[in-house]
Amino acid sequence: MxxxxxxxxxxxxxxxxxxxxxxxxxxxxxxxxxxxxxxxxxxxxxxxxxxxxxxxxxxxxxxxxxxxxxxxxxxxFSRLRGIFNGHIAGIANFSRLPTHCKFIGFxxxxxxxxxxxxxxxxxxxxxxxxxxxxxxxxxxxxxxxxxxxxxxxxxxxxxxxxxxxxxxxxxxxxxxxxxxxxxLGVPIDVLWMHISRRGGDPEQLFGFFRHGKLLVLINRDQYYQAGFVIPKGGIETAKERGLPALHKEIVALAPFLKDRISELDDWSKIKLLTVxxxxxxxxxxxxxxxxxxxxxxxxxxxxxxxxxxxxxxxxxxxxxxxxxxxxxxxxxxxxxxxxxxxxxxxxxxxxxxxxxxNVVTGRESKSDDSCPFLIRLLQWFPALQSLPARFVGIGPRPEHIQSPTIH
Ligand SMILES: Cc1cc2nc3c(=O)[nH]c(=O)nc-3n(C[C@H](O)[C@H](O)[C@H](O)COP(=O)(O)OP(=O)(O)OC[C@H]3O[C@@H](n4cnc5c(N)ncnc54)[C@H](O)[C@@H]3O)c2cc1C
CATH class of the missing domain: 3.50.50.60 (FAD/NAD(P)-binding domain)
Known part of the structure; x- marks a missing residue:
């Protein structure tokens, strides 16, 4: 009514x-x-x-x-770095973008x-x-x-x-x-959770990639907003395997979280985001x-x-x-x-x-511990890091304000 x-x-x-x-x-x-x-x-x-x-x-x-x-x-952040199979590597350098702000903000x-x-x-x-x-x-x-x-x-x-x-x-x-x-089909879902931050944690690291898996840590001052990629529909399997197995997978990507991973002591603290x-x-x-x-x-x-x-x-x-x-x-x-x-x-x-x-499948791949070729290329020719920066930071066909204003 x-x-x-x-x-x-x-x-x-x-x-x-x-x-x-x-x-x-x-x-x-x-x-x-x-x-x-x-x-x-x-x-x-x-x-x-x-x-x-x-x-x-x-x-x-x-x-x-x-x-x-x-x-x-x-x-x-004027540069984004990640850890690929244990190797710290630069991914994107925003400092040369043709914009007023030469950084990505969080x-x-x-x-x-x-x-x-x-x-x-x-x-x-x-x-x-x-x-x-x-x-x-x-x-x-x-x-x-x-x-x-x-x-x-x-x-x-x-x-x-x-x-x-x-x-x-x-x-x-x-x-x-x-x-x-x-x-278009996606092979991944994301588990979304809070993990506390502590003094001495590494600065400015964002993505932890290992053998097709990815952990993203967004710094929210007191805590990390953490995203852990799993295979599509894999939540039930993850639950069957239990929380200790999930803890182990996360710590394998970011070992400094070992002292606090037990904070995730109940599945209610972990949200599934369907991608x-x-x-x-x-x-x-x-x-x-x-x-x-x-x-x-x-x-x-x-x-x-x-x-x-x-x-x-x-x-x-x-x-x-x-x-x-x-x-x-x-x-x-x-x-x-x-x-x-x-x-x-x-x-x-x-x-x-x-x-x-090719990069984040959510499934454990059989690749060795080397840094992926594309990422190595970005380290050999750092100027190339401007390309992902441009793609992520500006994107194709950027728009500019042309709509009228009454003021
Ligand atoms: C896990 C995850 C992480 C992501 N992280 C990033 C990232 O770091 N950076 C990035 O660029 N993109 C990220 N994305 C993609 C990004 O979230 C979306 O592309 C973006 O939010 C789209 O913006 P939008 O305004 O179109 O829709 P949304 O952000 O989804 O906003 C839609 C709004 O509509 C409201 N709404 C929905 N239905 C109704 C209704 N019936 N009536 C009234 N209101 C309604 C919702 O509450 C919401 O506020 C992520 C996506 C996922 C799934």
Missing amino acids: NLFPEVRTQCVIVGGGPAGMMTGYLLARAGVDVAVLEKHSDFNRDFRGDTIHPSTLELMHELGLLDEFLKLPHQE MPQWDFLNFFAGKAKAFPSFALHMQHEVVDLIIEGDRVVGVRAKTPDGERNFRAALVIGADGRYAITHTRAGFEIQE QVNRLKTWCREGLLCIGDSAHAMSPAGGVGINLALQDAVATANLLAAKLKRGPVSVADMTQVQRRREWPTRLIQAMQAFIHR
Whole structure:
């Protein structure tokens, strides 16, 4: 039963992740009436990925927000290193990128999203509705004309000239719209957990690779947000083998964790994150456009999904903001967004598939203890470390802010 009067606005964005918040900010900045609906009550969740890419910082610079943003607690790395079968090796060097910030930043994603929420709220045409879970699209004839959301006080309809689906990899928008999804298949899942940090732990090490296995440690000051890659569907096998076997596997990758690995004394402390890589054949239909993971779910491989989601947001605002301010946008207008962002997506997903096949499979491989050839090449010719830095830090076809501003 609807307790509230229907809300009418120019654009409804489903999902307050990187894609949704950036699009909401940019459209409101252009004077479009926009409502972002986020199903959770806050942004404080651990599973999102904490990378702030040089291209994102460049966008902040273009928006005049960079100095203020960099005052938030964060870490800056101009180089990324990993441990490959016991060998410490440089992977990416950001110091020569043609961007204002020549580093990759690490910041809890809730700080990033809260920052954007704060900035967006300064625009009178912006509204953020937390605890609003979209449960269906409203479709009239062939056109999506709004969404139905579940709120703590009952259901509420939002009608809009455009609905943007930025609701991530389990999107209700693309499911209800009947979009065809091309699954690309992924051989891995990720176990996600906290492990405490102690004085004397190695600095700046990020990825621990060994014989197809990978442990990622994200420094969150008091603790590590740890991601351990397992074969797809391997959680049941891991549980059968038991926690001591899992402890052993993790410590084999990062021996300095031996003195605290027993903190993981119950499976409730270990979350399974199912990894997907897929993309929609068509990102839009009358009244609806999907972007970010909703249009193309990304694996954590390479740490590039957030960047891609933000670039989609910028392209969407660049191409649609001015038109949307005047009235509804056509399928042809929205198709331009897909055309612009589809090949960067395909390229990055191909790179992720390569990593899944050759570097991180989640399965114990029979390789020897040498450093993989590609990584050795990066040590012999350090200048080559600018290439992965460019791919991860900027990505193919970087977008720049071109959408109008009312200020
Ligand atoms: C384990 C793991 C680790 C990763 N690590 C990294 C990393 O380090 N760096 C990187 O760049 N990428 C990483 N990625 C990929 C990255 O998380 C995604 O590509 C990126 O978050 C996509 O952003 P998005 O805004 O499109 O979607 P999301 O970040 O998924 O945001 C979607 C939002 O929509 C909300 N929502 C969903 N359904 C509804 C609904 N029905 N109603 C209202 N709201 C809804 C969700 O609560 C969420 O806030 C990782 C992925 C995984 C699985």
